[in-house]
Amino acid sequence: MKLVFLGSGGSWPSKERNLSSVALKMNGEIILFDCAEGTQRQLFQSSLNFMHVDKILISHFHGDHFLGIPGLIQSMYLNDRTKPLHIFGPKGTTKIVGGILTLGYFSPTFEILTQDLNDGDEVSFEEYTLKVRTADHDIPALAYCIEEHQRKGKFHPEKALALGIEEGPLFRKLQNGHSVQVGDRIVKPEDVMGKPRKGRKIVYSGDTRPSKTIEDLAKNCDVLVHDATLSDDLEEKAKKYGHSSAAQAANIAKRSKAKVLFLTHISPRYDDAQLLEDEAKKIFKYSFVAADFLEYEIKLP
Amino acid sequence: MKLVFLGSGGSWPSKERNLSSVALKMNGEIILFDCAEGTQRQLFQSSLNFMHVDKILISHFHGDHFLGIPGLIQSMYLNDRTKPLHIFGPKGTTKIVGGILTLGYFSPTFEILTQDLNDGDEVSFEEYTLKVRTADHDIPALAYCIEEHQRKGKFHPEKALALGIEEGPLFRKLQNGHSVQVGDRIVKPEDVMGKPRKGRKIVYSGDTRPSKTIEDLAKNCDVLVHDATLSDDLEEKAKKYGHSSAAQAANIAKRSKAKVLFLTHISPRYDDAQLLEDEAKKIFKYSFVAADFLEYEIKLP
Numbered sequence: 001m002k003l004v005f006l007g008s009g010g011s012w013p014s015k016e017r018n019l020s021s022v023a024l025k026m027n028g029e030i031i032l033f034d035c036a037e038g039t040q041r042q043l044f045q046s047s048l049n050f051m052h053v054d055k056i057l058i059s060h061f062h063g064d065h066f067l068g069i070p071g072l073i074q075s076m077y078l079n080d081r082t083k084p085l086h087i088f089g090p091k092g093t094t095k096i097v098g099g100i101l102t103l104g105y106f107s108p109t110f111e112i113l114t115q116d117l118n119d120g121d122e123v124s125f126e127e128y129t130l131k132v133r134t135a136d137h138d139i140p141a142l143a144y145c146i147e148e149h150q151r152k153g154k155f156h157p158e159k160a161l162a163l164g165i166e167e168g169p170l171f172r173k174l175q176n177g178h179s180v181q182v183g184d185r186i187v188k189p190e191d192v193m194g195k196p197r198k199g200r201k202i203v204y205s206g207d208t209r210p211s212k213t214i215e216d217l218a219k220n221c222d223v224l225v226h227d228a229t230l231s232d233d234l235e236e237k238a239k240k241y242g243h244s245s246a247a248q249a250a251n252i253a254k255r256s257k258a259k260v261l262f263l264t265h266i267s268p269r270y271d272d273a274q275l276l277e278d279e280a281k282k283i284f285k286y287s288f289v290a291a292d293f294l295e296y297e298i299k300l301p
Numbered sequence: 302m303k304l305v306f307l308g309s310g311g312s313w314p315s316k317e318r319n320l321s322s323v324a325l326k327m328n329g330e331i332i333l334f335d336c337a338e339g340t341q342r343q344l345f346q347s348s349l350n351f352m353h354v355d356k357i358l359i360s361h362f363h364g365d366h367f368l369g370i371p372g373l374i375q376s377m378y379l380n381d382r383t384k385p386l387h388i389f390g391p392k393g394t395t396k397i398v399g400g401i402l403t404l405g406y407f408s409p410t411f412e413i414l415t416q417d418l419n420d421g422d423e424v425s426f427e428e429y430t431l432k433v434r435t436a437d438h439d440i441p442a443l444a445y446c447i448e449e450h451q452r453k454g455k456f457h458p459e460k461a462l463a464l465g466i467e468e469g470p471l472f473r474k475l476q477n478g479h480s481v482q483v484g485d486r487i488v489k490p491e492d493v494m495g496k497p498r499k500g501r502k503i504v505y506s507g508d509t510r511p512s513k514t515i516e517d518l519a520k521n522c523d524v525l526v527h528d529a530t531l532s533d534d535l536e537e538k539a540k541k542y543g544h545s546s547a548a549q550a551a552n553i554a555k556r557s558k559a560k561v562l563f564l565t566h567i568s569p570r571y572d573d574a575q576l577l578e579d580e581a582k583k584i585f586k587y588s589f590v591a592a593d594f595l596e597y598e599i600k601l602p
Contacts, residue, residue, distance in 0.1 A: 011376075011379055012341065012345075012375075012376035012379055012380070013341060013342040013345055013376075014345055015345055015346050018342060019372075036372075037338055037339060037341070037342075037368075037369065037371075037372040038338060038339040038342050040313065040314060040338070041314040041319060041338075041339050044313075044314055044315055044316055045316050060406075061404075061405035061406055062405060062406060062407070063371060063372055063375040063404075063405055063407055064372075064375070066405060067338075067368075067371055067372045067375075067404075067405075068338065070338075070364055070368055071320075071337075071338040071364055071365075071368045074313075074364040074365070074368075075312075075313035075314075078312055078313055079313070096404060096405060099400065099403065099404055100404060102400065103362075103364075103368075103397060103400055103401060104362035104363060104364055104367060104368075104397060105361075105362055105363060105440045106363070106364055139406045
């Protein structure tokens with residue numbers, strides 16, 4: 001499972017940063033948090049395959065977060081996509097995406113499934129749950145949490161071998177949660193497997209002022225990707241426009257006990273965003289400024 | 302006056318090429334031929350100032366030619382633009398641009414003036430005329446010609462000095478087309494200036510099959526920027542989808558007596574487009590494959 005930052009800038013693009021999009025790659029599927037203009041090109045320039053994007057989660061409908069949708073859909077169409085694409089977002093998503101699909105001369109040959117989400121919604125998928133909370137921005141905006149389902153414990157082959165089970169089909173049976181018989185003895189999965197393991201948890205704030213709601217959503221997460229548009233000296237400006245400073249993002253990470261914080265939606269005013277990272281690190285050691293094409297492997301606990 | 306290629310690829314972007322957009326910079330104003338997704342980022346990465354874009358000429362409404370409009374407008378708005386932006390295109394332009402402007406939460410604070418153009422239209426501006434012809438594509442599509450007005454002849458200071466005129470206000474008077482009196486003698490502008498000079502002429506084909514109409518439009522042009530999506534062996538495919546091969550573009554350039562040809566809308570199938578340039582050069586020596594950020598100075602004749 002890895003995060004790939006496709007665009008780490010806010011408002012308008014710069015030489016160094018495209019606008020908001022972060023890809024989460026898990027088991028062959030790619031989930032995009034936001035999809036700004038130019039995201040498809042960033043995908044082409046990254047290690048990812050744009051055809052594997054199955055879900056797009058839009059935080060809100062400011063242009064620097066969603067204008068990459070029509071181009072991405074068109075390129076998927078030109079590359080013969082057949083499987084559906086899911087687009088989730090706040091109130092208005094279905095209407096806005098509907099509008100996007102009528103622009104120009106184009107109708108996709110695969111299904112575009114849209115869903116408007118509300119505060120508190122949880123959408124369960126095969127391997128994870130999407131949890132949704134309201135962000136504190138100046139238009140309807142959401143923060144997202146992807147939480148993997150609890151995973152099986154680790155299989156200990158040496159324990160199985162010690163119990164007289166040979167490597168092969170019986171190993172797999174145990175791994176899949178079934179007991180097996182060896183001679184007179186019944187061996188249960190728990191005899192050869194560790195305790196069930198917590199799934200990984202990734203939280204994306206979208207554009208937001210510091211928010212207790214997002215702090216709660218991010219509780220004990222493995223990665224928090226948080227708005228850090230401005231430096232501390234511009235906290236008032238950040239507040240006015242519905243954003244956070246680097247220090248505010250770090251405080252959320254600290255209080256939520258996140259493992260790692262990535263600062264994103266960096267204002268184009270910063271040619272060098274090291275300042276933001278420095279400010280955040282004073283509060284929360286594991287703070288990093290996101291950069292376009294930065295990849296972060298989210299290890300199993 | 303210079304051309305700056307902002308996107309030289311067709312259909313979907315690649316690592317090397319963004320999608321269609323070519324900027325013409327003249328006297329502080331920038332005219333964009335097409336404005337694909339990502340054009341604003343390309344502008345930021347080029348030598349040009351995106352705030353100086355005053356006109357956008359859309360060839361047709363396939364996604365790889367116009368989806369950069371909303372993001373560009375939004376960034377102009379965020380950077381406090383007040384002067385109007387003109388958008389020209391084929392039938393449907395006003396409606397489509399109107400649709401673009403209602404996407405998401407955004408209304409520009411400057412005027413967006415749109416105009417639907419038809420085959421044969423000529424729009425005259427202070428320093429040039431925009432000439433419009435139909436291209437041969439599979440949806441309504443236009444080719445554009447920017448033709449500078451005839452320019453005054455060259456001023457020869459040595460001739461003026463020989464006639465007893467001193468450098469200063471009288472020089473400017475003559476340069477501005479007025480006669481001046483020196484002693485008993487009337488000196489006319491034509492006594493000290495060369496013949497009026499032809500303006501420069503730039504032609505942009507947009508997506509098109511080879512077309513006699515465009516060949517005529519490009520007659521004696523200084524630069525022809527022409528669709529050359531595919532190589533010669535794929536001419537049938539090019540025809541089917543409304544495009545030209547490199548050789549077909551070169552034939553148009555040759556017959557129209559263009560000075561220089563730039564091949565553009567290069568298919569993403571070509572990692573190296575040298576093949577296309579080689580094919581074109583066999584027919585028309587001054588053929589070049591466009592590359593993103595390539596700049597071409599269009600000298601005065």
